[in-house]
Amino acid sequence: MKKLFLGAAVAMSTLTFAQQFGVKAGMNVSSLSKDASMDDAKSKIGFNAGVFMNAPLAENFSIQPELLYSQMGNKATTTSTSTIGGSTITTKTSGSTNLDYVTLPVMFQYNATPAFYLEAGPEFGLMVSGKSKGDRVTTTTTSGGTSSSTSASASVDIKDNLNTFNFGLGLGAGYYFTPNVGITARYVAGLTDIAKDRPSGSDSVKNNVFQVGLAYKF
Template sequence: MKKLFLGLGLVAGTFAFAQTSPTFGLKAGLNVSSISDDGYEDSKSKAGFYGGVFMNAPISEMFSIQPEVLYSQYGAKVTSTVEGSGLGTTYTSKSSNSINLDYVTVPVMFQFHATPAFYLEAGPEFGFLVGAKAKGDTTTTTTTGGTTTTTTNSGSTDIKDYTTKFNMGAGLGIGFNFTPNLGINARYVAGFTDINKQSDGEDGTTSVDNDNNKNRNNTFQVGLSYKF
């Protein structure tokens, strides 16, 4: 909760610095997200959606602060293999999954307006997990006494209990306003925090240590914004 209040405090604090009345708007677009591949054989990017609201508060002729509240789909397509043996049996389990991580994110962007239409931006992003699922196929090959069997299972697994609830990153982007109301924006958000739970939580749930691997969200965003 302290992290949530910190994010909200930064948003509220923008009013104190605003020199003119802030403007409000909507924005939406495409996420091309990935997860750092520590512990995975292969990790590929996946497409998702983001959308939400923002407030732009000018603090001078060339600078402004833009806090946002967005629903944002992160994740990646990953492949991993687990091998083992015991009591005369060996097995290999290979999984190919699409990891879907849904967040409510609160970016706070500090913008430099090089021209009235063109700007650069940078700032922190705070994310709060609302859903996490792994969807795909797992193929297991088992060999016992010279006999080999192969089974394949498909489905969706809720992994929210194994994923950290808070995510933090930093965004760097550019934007261009076609009109005073309509604009386009591109942003890269690099994650700082590990998305894996590394130990048992206070709520008593069992977490996944992922062999002490650390995986972080990374996302490229592009979309449109509309100011009222």
């Protein structure tokens, strides 16, 4: 029994000694799984940045919890046309859903080589900001061919209507050019609906994000 406790103590001290800390930052390419209100939903560019700790679990396996600030959401457009009194009215709306989170990914990494690893694990997120921004341009064309346009912009805080907790599953890889500097890539598929009160029978909307960036170990 003493040998068992002694071995556990040695293992724990080795794990603590082998821990590495670092910082990382990069680009997010995010989207929402479904947005029926928009005809042409597109990915939105954002950023992620934060800190991490990497600790070995076995010879080729390690665990890496992270604390990141991560921008998600999407961009989209709608176009509608109507005819009133011989004039054609075209309304084009372009907007973005901007969802900012503090996330806690916990990645389990398989070190295929000393420099290259594969990873998978859960990601927990807490929304800190949720806004919808849009621009609307209305063009009126008369039967004689004369046209005129008006435009308007708006920004609405939508955080109160959204689920502030986000849960996803991440898959990724990384390569360290040196013992300290590496490149990382990860895709996180959201598993929770972003809406707080989803009407019965309607489809859920989930965050999806591809991340690429640089990491530096101290």
